[in-house]
Amino acid sequence: MPRRRLKRVLATVALALTAATATGGWTFGPHTTIVSGPPPGAEEWRADDSLGVTLPDPGDASPAEVAAFFAGLGPAQRQDLAARHPLTVGNLDGAPVELRYEANARAWQDFHGTPLDEGRQLLAFDPRGRGTFVEVFGDLVAAERTAVLVPGMDNDLATHGTPVSWARSLHDELTEDAPGVPAATVAWVGYTTPDGVGPDVATDRLAGAGAPRLARFLDGLARTAPRTAPPTVLCHSYGSVVCGLAARDGFAAGDLVLLGSPGTRAGTADALGTDARVWATRGPDDWISAIPNVQVLGLGHGTDPTDPAYGARVVTSDDVEGHGGYGEPGTDALRNLSAITLGAYELISCAPNSPECSDATAR
Numbered sequence: 501m502p503r504r505r506l507k508r509v510l511a512t513v514a515l516a517l518t519a520a521t522a523t524g525g526w527t528f529g530p531h532t533t534i535v536s537g538p539p540p541g542a543e544e545w546r547a548d549d550s551l552g553v554t555l556p557d558p559g560d561a562s563p564a565e566v567a568a569f570f571a572g573l574g575p576a577q578r579q580d581l582a583a584r585h586p587l588t589v590g591n592l593d594g595a596p597v598e599l600r601y602e603a604n605a606r607a608w609q610d611f612h613g614t615p616l617d618e619g620r621q622l623l624a625f626d627p628r629g630r631g632t633f634v635e636v637f638g639d640l641v642a643a644e645r646t647a648v649l650v651p652g653m654d655n656d657l658a659t660h661g662t663p664v665s666w667a668r669s670l671h672d673e674l675t676e677d678a679p680g681v682p683a684a685t686v687a688w689v690g691y692t693t694p695d696g697v698g699p700d701v702a703t704d705r706l707a708g709a710g711a712p713r714l715a716r717f718l719d720g721l722a723r724t725a726p727r728t729a730p731p732t733v734l735c736h737s738y739g740s741v742v743c744g745l746a747a748r749d750g751f752a753a754g755d756l757v758l759l760g761s762p763g764t765r766a767g768t769a770d771a772l773g774t775d776a777r778v779w780a781t782r783g784p785d786d787w788i789s790a791i792p793n794v795q796v797l798g799l800g801h802g803t804d805p806t807d808p809a810y811g812a813r814v815v816t817s818d819d820v821e822g823h824g825g826y827g828e829p830g831t832d833a834l835r836n837l838s839a840i841t842l843g844a845y846e847l848i849s850c851a852p853n854s855p856e857c858s859d860a861t862a863r
Contacts, residue, residue: 507827530709532695534709535629538588542620549587551577558588559646563720566594568756581769586610591624591722597641598625604633623716625692631657632691634717635664637671638684645674645683646721646728647841649827650714652737653694662736663687666827670734673829673838681842684728690717694738704741706767732841733776736826737788740805741766747774755779755840758812759826759833760788762803769811779840779857780812781833783820806851814858815840816849 532846538558548555556569557576562762570578578596582589582603589595604622607614611627624634640646647670667687674683691710696698714733721731732755735743743756744764746773756776758764771779782789784803803810817833819824832849835842839847850857 520801525626526683531690531698532700533627533629533707534692534706535632536709537592539626539628541585543589545585545588547794548581550580553599554700555581556592556643558592561592563594563716563723566592566720567723570595570599577589582606583585587626590622591626593716594723595621595635597639597724601636612766627657629656630695632689633657633660634690635667635687637667637686638674638727639682640686640721641727642682642686643676643684643725643728644681645841645843646686646725647674647683647690647837648718648721648731648733650688650733650739650743651693652736654687654696655693656695657689659685660689662827663689666734666736667828669834670837670841673834674841677835677838678842678844679837680726683727683841688714688717690714691742698854701738701762704745707738707741707743708735709764710742714742714746715749715751718746718801722752729843730776732757733822734759734837736760737762737823743774747772747776754843757837757840758805759817760786760823761805762788762791764805765802768809769805778805778812778849779815780810781817781826781836781851783817783822783825783833785821787825788823806853808853809815812854814854815849815850815857835838 505697515736542558543557545555553614557568564728578599582599586603586607590600591609599621600623601621607625622633623636626632647666649663666684671685672682691713692706694706700706728752733743734757736759740758740761741764744766747756753776755775756778761780762770766772771780772778803818805812806814815836817826819831820833828834836848845858848858
């Protein structure tokens, strides 16, 4: 092994070991508890025979099966199910969007004891553990262009400022850039993210659990928001590991954008096996650049997606500050994200090492 690569491998191992022991006597191994399976109330839902038919199992029914089931119900039947089983209906990919909003607003009030703020649209809400949720900005059903943001570490019900503010800012930018094009943005905090600096940030344990949830969500989106073009999926930091695994499992996306990425556990964009256009960017002072882009003994996430060898279209983020500034209004990064989402590829600002990034004829 060349000396330079050996040093990077050792740095990755040292980083992971440091992460594993940096907080109060941790030992190396998994520490964040993964919340899986359907939310509380699934057993009551499965036992509900009020309609005289078997309800779709929230644990394994496909979004297509869920969509077909609700399509066969009348409005009163749908409302009744949502009222009696809000956590189940609110988290069923394939259920009608507006019905899920109503169910999650009810579940939120039941859990928190106060109403959900007026105007908020929760497409998912699960209070277990640190909590997961999905929030929508814009009219998702009427949207012709949609972006889904997949965040990295330290995002949950209590701490989620970056993905939510990005989704809001991007929706505003889309509206300004193309006022005649209905658009929606989605903050998908739909998986258990790494909790602080620990061993999970160096492995794919949490990403492996989150990837099928993301793929299922995107499948459900295609069933319940049929007007939208295949969505743009924006993956920040550790979220790009989730997206990389979901892409290899097959997911419904037109464009895949990797922002401040530590790697995708694939050596090249082609290795992701997706038909989506693959884009990447990294700000000039993003600390993620200090992470060694290697994989060894299950640690590290591989090639930097902004490396020409990876094969992604690289766009600029020249005025982005730090690791979390890609969604800040007024930045070239946000303008590029808007252009990608709108399919206005000719408006994209390409990085110097990717002069042909705006060529929409290639995948």
